[in-house]
Amino acid sequence: xxxxxxxxxxxxxxxxxxxxxxxxxxxxxxxxxxxxxxxxxxxxxxxxxxxxxxxxxxxxxxxxxxxxxxxxxxxxxxxxxxxxxxxxxxxxxxxxxxxxxxxxxxxxxxxxxxxxxxxxxxxxxxxxxxxxxxxxxxxxxxxxxxxx
Numbered sequence: 001x002x003x004x005x006x007x008x009x010x011x012x013x014x015x016x017x018x019x020x021x022x023x024x025x026x027x028x029x030x031x032x033x034x035x036x037x038x039x040x041x042x043x044x045x046x047x048x049x050x051x052x053x054x055x056x057x058x059x060x061x062x063x064x065x066x067x068x069x070x071x072x073x074x075x076x077x078x079x080x081x082x083x084x085x086x087x088x089x090x091x092x093x094x095x096x097x098x099x100x101x102x103x104x105x106x107x108x109x110x111x112x113x114x115x116x117x118x119x120x121x122x123x124x125x126x127x128x129x130x131x132x133x134x135x136x137x138x139x140x141x142x143x144x145x146x147x148x
Contacts, residue, residue, distance in 0.1 A: 013103055021096045022066075026051065026059045031068065031085055031093040039082035041074065068092055 014025040023031070029049055034040060046056035060083055063069035068089030074080040085093070108116050133139060 009104075009107075010100070013100055017096075017099065021092075021099055023092055023096050024059075024062070026055070027063055027068070028093065028096055030056075030059050030063060030083075031089050034069065034083060034085040035090060035093060039072070039084045041080050041082060043080075045083060063089060 011025065014028065018024055026049065030045055033045055033048055042056055042060060043053065045051075045060070046053050049056065051059070060069060060071065063083075064071055068086055070084050070086060071081045072084070074082050108119075111119070
């Protein structure tokens, strides 16, 4: 299945470049989630990534220590902390994603420009369709209010 193959490629990339890109895969996934919808509660981040609260807490701790995310008290419920990416965190995320795109482009070198363009356009449409369905709750998730 194509999605399983792409997942393995992404995992191998993450493992091989962890040191040079200075992001672990859980940190990368957390920053991606925060870029889409920040601030987020720790519990929301853990549920989204199917991680334990302890693992999520360790990941956020690493991001905060590295200056890639911040933790602030939730004004709506002081028992919770809100996690936000920092500009440095978003820049690191962008660098990581750019490196991954270059890595994937090497795998597509044998395709013509037209073939590569067709694939890119189809993937963009697929991504937009999936995002739209996810936002509408099609995959069992409901759109949640963002806490300020």
